Amino acid sequence: xxxxxxxxxxxxxxxxxxxxxxxxxxxxxxxxxxxxxxxxxxxxxxxxxxxxxxxxxxxxxxxxxxxxxxxxxxxxxxxxxxxxxxxxxxxxxxxxxxxxxxxxxxxxxxxxxxxxxxxxxxxxxxxxxxxxxxxxxxxxxxxxxxxxxxxxxxxxxxxxxxxxxxxxxxxxxxxxxxxxxxxxxxxxxxxxxxxxxxxxxxxxxxxxxxxxxxxxxxxxxxxxxxxxxxxxxxxxxxxxxxxxxxxxxxxxxxxxxxxxxxxxxxxxxxxxxxxxxxxxxxxxxxxxxxxxxxxxxxxxxxxxxxxxxxxxxxxxxxxxxxxxxxxxxxxxxxxxxxxxxxxxxxxxxxxxxxxxxxxxxxxxxxxxxxxxxxxxxxxxxxxxxxxxxxxxxxxxxxxxxxxxxxxxxxxxxxxxxxxxxxxxxxxxxxxxxxxxxxxxxxxxxxxxxxxxxxxxxxxxxxxxxxxxxxxxxxxxxxxxxxxxxxxxxxxxxxxxxxxxxxxxxxxx
Numbered sequence: 001x002x003x004x005x006x007x008x009x010x011x012x013x014x015x016x017x018x019x020x021x022x023x024x025x026x027x028x029x030x031x032x033x034x035x036x037x038x039x040x041x042x043x044x045x046x047x048x049x050x051x052x053x054x055x056x057x058x059x060x061x062x063x064x065x066x067x068x069x070x071x072x073x074x075x076x077x078x079x080x081x082x083x084x085x086x087x088x089x090x091x092x093x094x095x096x097x098x099x100x101x102x103x104x105x106x107x108x109x110x111x112x113x114x115x116x117x118x119x120x121x122x123x124x125x126x127x128x129x130x131x132x133x134x135x136x137x138x139x140x141x142x143x144x145x146x147x148x149x150x151x152x153x154x155x156x157x158x159x160x161x162x163x164x165x166x167x168x169x170x171x172x173x174x175x176x177x178x179x180x181x182x183x184x185x186x187x188x189x190x191x192x193x194x195x196x197x198x199x200x201x202x203x204x205x206x207x208x209x210x211x212x213x214x215x216x217x218x219x220x221x222x223x224x225x226x227x228x229x230x231x232x233x234x235x236x237x238x239x240x241x242x243x244x245x246x247x248x249x250x251x252x253x254x255x256x257x258x259x260x261x262x263x264x265x266x267x268x269x270x271x272x273x274x275x276x277x278x279x280x281x282x283x284x285x286x287x288x289x290x291x292x293x294x295x296x297x298x299x300x301x302x303x304x305x306x307x308x309x310x311x312x313x314x315x316x317x318x319x320x321x322x323x324x325x326x327x328x329x330x331x332x333x334x335x336x337x338x339x340x341x342x343x344x345x346x347x348x349x350x351x352x353x354x355x356x357x358x359x360x361x362x363x364x365x366x367x368x369x370x371x372x373x374x375x376x377x378x379x380x381x382x383x384x385x386x387x388x389x390x391x392x393x394x395x396x397x398x399x400x401x402x403x404x405x406x407x408x409x410x411x412x413x414x415x416x417x418x419x420x421x422x423x424x425x426x427x428x429x430x431x432x433x434x435x436x437x438x439x440x441x442x443x444x445x446x447x448x449x450x451x452x453x454x455x456x457x458x459x460x461x462x463x464x465x466x467x468x469x470x471x472x473x474x475x476x477x478x479x480x481x482x483x484x485x486x487x488x489x490x491x492x493x494x495x496x497x498x499x500x501x502x503x504x505x506x507x508x
Contacts (some may be wrong), residue, residue, distance in 0.1 A: 401449025
């Protein structure tokens with residue numbers, strides 16, 4: 001008898017439709033099919049991959065009304081947010097199709113031979129990145145579209161030419177299945193084999209473990225909690241053949257506000273900060289969780305202003321009961337270590353809700369109570385009050401790896417040491433803004449030192465995310481007929497290559 005699990009509407013707590021859980025046999029079949037697709041070489045055709053990506057984008061837009069309606073009932077997120085996320089998802093797919101078209105993501109390098117080189121003659125060496133093999137992608141709870149079934153991990157992996165097996169997130173199974181249907185259809189339309197893409201609906205740990213353990217799976221993409229990401233990374237490392245895990249695992253995204261910034265624009269910063277903390281239930285990996293504010297009347301007024309703005313916000317819907325309970329537990333621990341700003345929380349209302357709120361502690365407390373820096377995945381912010389620059393720098397030194405760090409300062413203020421302290425601990429330094437909202441561009445880096453991610457050198461957002469699913473291969477003194485098109489002497493694809501150290505599109 002098949003095992004099932006149900007979706008739940010987090011805004012009401014009502015139980016939704018039942019979905020059949022993937023089995024161990026389903027995992028084995030999906031992995032075998034992906035391995036066959038990889039061995040077939042079908043995904044080596046860049047035109048077919050680009051067609052798949054553009055076709056998936058078009059299909060998702062065409063099915064947008066149904067996808068958004070389903071996602072609303074499974075996540076409690078508002079329609080405007082989900083429609084924006086759907087467009088971001090489609091845009092990502094199209095952007096990676098353009099990356100495939102350009103072709104230079106393979107980082108082709110040609111070192112021509114030099115028989116007179118010293119101390120030994122130099123051979124002809126040609127290097128490029130090639131697909132690593134089938135990969136497993138774990139959908140995220142907080143982005144049912146842009147970081148899930150057809151999200152950035154899937155888009156970048158398909159662009160790289162590797163088959164993808166998605167473990168759908170149990171918080172939005174109907175959304176995942178509907179999206180998966182369109183991606184599978186787009187693969188078929190592009191003339192690619194069925195093993196190019198697979199979707200496994202699952203709430204169980206067994207399916208996740210089986211995917212990580214499968215010998216044919218060569219890498220894993222994950223977005224979620226530290227506990228979940230660390231568990232997957234440890235399991236992958238313990239395999240007979242260890243594989244890389246690209247896990248985004250959480251962040252408190254520290255913000256530093258200087259005295260000069262408060263004097264010049266405290267109200268504007270407070271307005272932006274309150275929105276960044278509370279929007280979409282504070283359930284964004286880039287939500288600012290810790291804000292460093294100077295002591296004094298201006299700092300007091302600023303913290304109180306943000307707290308009142310949050311207090312005046314209605315309790316927000318959290319994505320599922322587990323996240324609601326985890327946040328309640330975390331806030332309970334926080335209230336034992338920090339002072340709550342503002343009045344008592346409002347009643348929660350139906351479903352899984354939490355009142356946006358603010359707390360306050362002294363910068364010196366971080367040395368004796370490091371638990372203050374625990375991530376609170378929801379609409380909660382901690383103000384850390386500092387006296388001197390040395391107090392601030394000592395507190396920043398307590399922070400572990402994060403996705404982002406932000407500085408609000410005025411021209412003329414010396415914040416170089418603050419920026420340097422953040423740079424050592426984050427993947428993206430932001431000036432006079434807020435970390436929520438991540439642009440999908442070539443220059444974006446959405447990653448950071450451990451424990452924010454398991455692989456600080458890589459990003460899960462932006463065009464360079466494709467490199468996670470590739471590995472380098474060098475061909476030495478290879479006959480031209482046996483070289484891939486990207487490395488052939490006449491450069492038939494016309495891509496940018498580094499030839500003898502110089503970037504060029506010329507033949508080599």
